[in-house]
Amino acid sequence: MTEKIKYDGNRLFVEEIPAAELAAKYGTPLYVYSSEQIKDNFRRLRKAFGIVPGARILYALKANSNPELLGLISSLGAGADTVSAGEIFLALKAGFPPSSISLAGVGKTDRDIDFALARDIGVIIVESDEELGVISERAAALGRTARILLRINPDVDARTHPHISTGLKENKFGININEAGETVKRALRSKSIDLLGVHSHIGSQVTEHAPFEEAADSIREFVIRIQKEGANIRQIDLGGGIGVRYRNALKHSLLPAERKEEPLIDLNLLAKAIKDRLSFPGCEIAIEPGRYIVAESGVLLTKVLYRKESAGRTFIVVDAGMNDMMRHALYSAYHQIIPVELNDSAYSPADVVGPVCETTDAFALQRELPVLRRGDTLAIMTVGAYGYSISSNYNSRPKPAEILVEKDYARVVRDRETFEDLI
Ligand SMILES: Cc1ncc(COP(=O)(O)O)c(C=O)c1O
Numbered sequence: 259m260t261e262k263i264k265y266d267g268n269r270l271f272v273e274e275i276p277a278a279e280l281a282a283k284y285g286t287p288l289y290v291y292s293s294e295q296i297k298d299n300f301r302r303l304r305k306a307f308g309i310v311p312g313a314r315i316l317y318a319l320k321a322n323s324n325p326e327l328l329g330l331i332s333s334l335g336a337g338a339d340t341v342s343a344g345e346i347f348l349a350l351k352a353g354f355p356p357s358s359i360s361l362a363g364v365g366k367t368d369r370d371i372d373f374a375l376a377r378d379i380g381v382i383i384v385e386s387d388e389e390l391g392v393i394s395e396r397a398a399a400l401g402r403t404a405r406i407l408l409r410i411n412p413d414v415d416a417r418t419h420p421h422i423s424t425g426l427k428e429n430k431f432g433i434n435i436n437e438a439g440e441t442v443k444r445a446l447r448s449k450s451i452d453l454l455g456v457h458s459h460i461g462s463q464v465t466e467h468a469p470f471e472e473a474a475d476s477i478r479e480f481v482i483r484i485q486k487e488g489a490n491i492r493q494i495d496l497g498g499g500i501g502v503r504y505r506n507a508l509k510h511s512l513l514p515a516e517r518k519e520e521p522l523i524d525l526n527l528l529a530k531a532i533k534d535r536l537s538f539p540g541c542e543i544a545i546e547p548g549r550y551i552v553a554e555s556g557v558l559l560t561k562v563l564y565r566k567e568s569a570g571r572t573f574i575v576v577d578a579g580m581n582d583m584m585r586h587a588l589y590s591a592y593h594q595i596i597p598v599e600l601n602d603s604a605y606s607p608a609d610v611v612g613p614v615c616e617t618t619d620a621f622a623l624q625r626e627l628p629v630l631r632r633g634d635t636l637a638i639m640t641v642g643a644y645g646y647s648i649s650s651n652y653n654s655r656p657k658p659a660e661i662l663v664e665k666d667y668a669r670v671v672r673d674r675e676t677f678e679d680l681i
Pocket residue numbers: 318320321339362424459461462463497498499500546547548549550643
């Protein structure tokens with residue numbers, strides 16, 4: 259539940275600043291983040307995983323790579339999980355130590371690999387036998403040794419949305435756990451490869467413990483097997499995926515309660531399960547959360563442009579579109595949508611849609627909403643992760659500004675794009 263974005267009376271606040279003031283000052287659509295919420299989320303993770311010897315938390319940049327947010331997260335002591343040379347570049351600029359950075363990704367280009375080797379980042383995560391060959395060649399050519407983890411596909415059902423499930427054998431990610439033996443031998447033979455350990459990431463927005471435990475069990479067995487073949491395992495990375503609660507992000511007597519609230523992972527239990535299964539002498543354990551650290555910190559403020567009744571259906575047309583926040587269009591993802599100023603009007607179902615010329619350009623279908631009029635400001639909740647980072651200029655729409663709030667101080671951490679930026 260979002261703690262730093264909340265109602266005071268009937269007015270929505272981001273930390274100590276009314277959301278309506280931010281919308282009036284900076285315009286809409288507008289991404290606003292609470293720095294305190296990010297800090298709280300990170301500290302909660304660090305506290306829970308403190309029981310795991312050698313635990314490291316690598317922030318998954320893909321969730322939100324705003325440079326100022328990265329600076330904040332690196333200052334908290336996180337490492338960085340990246341998937342491209344661009345993300346390595348941003349992580350280094352934000353102050354993450356090179357040794358704390360990992361590079362994953364099923365389709366790394368030679369440029370990505372060379373960039374990672376030249377910057378001497380912590381590890382490269384290998385996703386196929388052929389890729390191992392390429393990394394080994396590139397490292398030899400550059401006179402370096404590539405520290406690697408093998409990404410294992412454990413064939414575990416993360417029980418999340420199929421588009422964000424990554425640990426099933428039919429998914430493109432990692433090396434099938436039953437077919438990885440030859441790749442391990444090859445890695446151990448290569449003079450330009452140092453096989454540090456094993457990686458796995460089963461999916462995103464995971465809200466149950468069992469999939470993590472099943473993955474950890476498979477990895478444990480795999481590690482024991484390859485240790486017997488001579489592998490010196492010094493790192494295990496269990497990936498990201500810890501889910502957050504999108505429904506009932508905020509509760510208020512004037513808001514309808516949302517049904518099918520997501521269960522939440524108990525971080526202490528998860529940390530214990532990981533510790534029990536994956537503690538090996540001299541071996542660090544990493545996790546790579548993205549969503550958990552930033553999702554609840556962000557809100558997208560948008561203004562109602564029109565209210566439209568058509569064939570018995572009500573459409574609330576807002577000034578944010580799927581280009582600004584794709585999650586509903588991509589995965590039918592649920593986000594709570596609330597007025598920044600609550601009143602006691604009656605609620606009735608409406609579709610909240612954007613201006614983009616696609617039928618999927620919507621944020622909610624048949625959602626219970628109060629009577630809304632042109633000019634009202636709405637807050638789309640829990641958009642700090644996979645919000646701005648998946649945005650685009652589709653329909654030649656300049657991207658929104660991003661604002662970071664620290665108590666009663668707000669600052670622009672990314673300017674609103676102008677038409678010139680579209681060229
Ligand atoms: C390899 C890897 N690590 C970490 C993450 C972060 O996942 P989440 O934001 O759900 O924690 C992802 C997300 O897709 C990923 O692919």
